[in-house]
Amino acid sequence: MPKLKLSKSVVEKIAARDVEIVHWDEALRGFGLRVKPNGTKSYIIQYRSRKTGRSKRQTIGQVGPLISFAAARKEAMRLLSEAAQGGDPVAEKQTARQGKTVSDLASQYLSHHARPKKRPKSVANDISMLNGIILPCMSTRLVAEIGHSDVQALHNGLADTPYRANRTLALLSKMFELSIRWGWRSDNPAKGVERFPEEKRHRWLSEDELSRLTRALDEHPNQTAASAIRLQLLTGARIGEVLTAKWQDFDLNRGFWIKPSHHTKQKRTEHLPLSGTALALLSSIKAGMDADDELVFPGRVAGQPIKDLKRFWKAVLREAGITNYRIHDNRHTHASHLVSSGLSLPIVGRLLGHTNPLTTQRYAHLADNPLREAAEVMASKLAR
Structure with a gap:
């Protein structure tokens, strides 16, 4: 031409x-x-x-x-x-002409990404953020019209709940990232929005608190729920993994819990060695059940696991005199006691199923006592 x-x-x-x-x-x-x-x-x-x-x-x-x-x-x-x-003006013009809204994007995100690829609990959290925060603000807005300032304003409006604000921002970022792949727009307006600082929880039970919790579990009438908490404390597993566990996931002869990938956060099969106490607990639970029962912790509805432990957990904490402590903190209690007993961070990380060593690093300061004891070895030799 x-x-x-x-x-x-x-x-x-x-x-x-x-x-x-x-x-x-x-x-x-x-x-x-x-x-x-x-x-x-x-x-x-x-x-x-x-x-x-x-x-x-x-x-x-x-x-x-x-x-x-x-x-x-x-x-x-x-x-x-x-x-x-890196932009695509033609694609943006086509998107504007098609009139794809944020509500359309949310629907396609759930059907094409969340439900096929995420755990049910994660999908439920996404739906909660979509219905409670994102869609009330921008459901009818065109995807191509949403700008960086819109996302920033939404994030700033959640300043009182920084953790929720950051999870909402992450969800929006993923949705807009997918919208680029689907040709709905050419850029991600959530990119560059600075997250709020998050205070990581560092709550776990002392020896005395752990003893009080154990007594409260022993005395509660719902021993099925109590055993679920006991198994969580013994293994450091997430409570969702415990409640959805099936007998087919356990090899009681070899002493392993084979967690299926669709139950773990990292979406990979995990082989967790079980202690003698954990094996004894599982054996006692199995002895009191029918041979054809599949679930380790069945709920009130046939074929369904225990769904909610909120009332049970409040009652146990009240009886034990423990405050500011969540069920998920049992995982921190398990890890902290292992580290303070001298186990290395990599070993603890593997037991917890951590893929990022930095996740286990929060327990590093608890290794002070074993290090101090090791330092005293040379001091005692010089003293002699």
Whole structure:
């Protein structure tokens, strides 16, 4: 296709031919003038998408009184600059024309990503954030219209609950990341929004508190729920993993709990060695059940595990005189007592199923006593 140094006077002089032809500007690569056989002239741009590698073409406007050459060239520079930085103006225009809303994005996120790939509890958390926070603010807004300032304002509005605010931001970021893959927009407006600082919980039970909790568990009438807590304390497992456990997941002869991937947070099968006490607990539970029972901790509904331990847990804590302590903190109690007893952080991390060593690092200061005892070895030799 011919190249010219386009200008207002050149555009006016170009004549139509018997076929459509595009004259590309020598000075601004990707900017051109399309001339149809009927004489209609239009300013256009053409670029290659950096994400897909496909060539895209977009019409800026028809030559005439509504848009001058200078205005058309300025708009071409803006669009081509956006494309050069990884944007896709054509895709954004198509998205705006399709009218995809944030509500549409939420529905497709749940059906195409969350439900097929995430644990049921995680899906439930996503739905809670969508229905309680995100959709009330922007359900009818077009996906292509949501800007960085919109996401920032939503995040800032949740400053009183920083943990919830950051989880909501992460959900929005994932949704918009997927919207780029689906061709609904070209960028992620949640990128660059700074998260609120989060205070990590460092709550676990002392020896005395652990003793009081054990007595309260022994005295509670619901021993099925009490045994679930006992198994959690003995293994450091997440309570969801405990409650959904099936007898087929345990090899009591070899002393292993084979956690299936769809029950673990990391979505991978884990082989957890069981202590003698844990094996004895499981054996006693199994002895009191029918041979065809599948669930270790069945609930009131046949075929369903225990769903909720809130009332039970409040009663146990009240009886034990323990405050500011959650069921999930039993996992921290398990880990902290292992570390303070001298076990290494990598070993504790493997028992807990951590994939990131930094997750286990929160217990590092508890290893002080074993280190101090080791330091005293040389001191005692010198003293002698």
